[in-house]
Amino acid sequence: MVEIKTDAALELMREAGRVVANALAAVQAAAAPGVSLLELDQAARAVLDAAGARSPFLGYRPAFAPTAFPAVICASVNDAVVHGIPTTYRLRDGDLVSIDCGAELDGWNGDAAVSFTVGTPRPADLALIEATRRALEAGIAAATVGHRLGDVSHAIGTVAREGGYGMPADFGGHGIGRRMHEDPHLPNRGRPGRGLPLRPGLVLAIEPMLMAGGRDEYRTDPDGWTLRTTDGTRAAHIEHTVAVTEDGPRILTLP
Structure with a gap:
C-alpha cells in the first residue's frame, strides 16, 4: 500500500534526512587511503548516535539475504554496485x-x-559519477504532480543509456516513510506516462545505479549482499529521498 504523507510527516522526514546527510558527509570526510571500511561505518554510527537516530540498515534482513545486515552503511568499492558490507578493507588511492x-x-x-x-x-x-548524478537529477525533476512513476524511471534510464552505462536489472528506488522500504517500487528504467500517478505527499527514494561496462547483469558475492558488475568494471550509486509536492520535488536528504 502506498502511504501519502502529511506536511507534518514531511517535516519529520526532513529531520531524519538531515541526519543521513550529516552521516554521509562525515563518512566522505573520513575517507582517505589507508582508512578501513569499518572505520567509515564507525564515523556514520557516531553521527546517528549523536542525533538519537536508529539505523534502519543495522539488522535488516530482506527475503533475499542469508543474514541480517551488520552495519549502518553499505560500503561498495570499485566493481561493487550496492549493498557492500563494511570490512577491514583499507581504501587505496584511486578507489x-x-x-x-x-x-x-x-x-x-x-x-x-x-x-x-x-x-x-x-x-x-569522474564521468561515471557525473552521469549518475545527472540521472538522479533527471529523476528528481520528473517527480512532479501530473507525472507518473514511469516518467521518473524513464528520465533516469534515458541519461544512463545515452552515456552507454548499464543498470542492474531488478534493482531501483522505492517508497519510504515509516519504513525504509515501502511501496511503490521505482525501476531505473521505464516507459513515460505509465505507472502510479504522482500525488502530493508521495515520498520516493530515487537511486540510480550505473555500471561502466554498459551491461545490466550483475553477480552476488558469497556474503549474499554485495552486488558486483559481471565484467569487473566500476559502478556508482547516488540517492536522495524526495517528496512530491504541489510546489515541485522537495529533497529531504540535503544537509
Missing part, C-alpha cells in the same frame, strides 16, 4: 566508493547515497 546510509528518527526514515573517489581520481570514474 571509487559508494556509501548508502539511512536513519530513523521519531518513527520516520531517510535514505541517501553518495559516490566519490579516494585520492587521485580516474577520469572515467
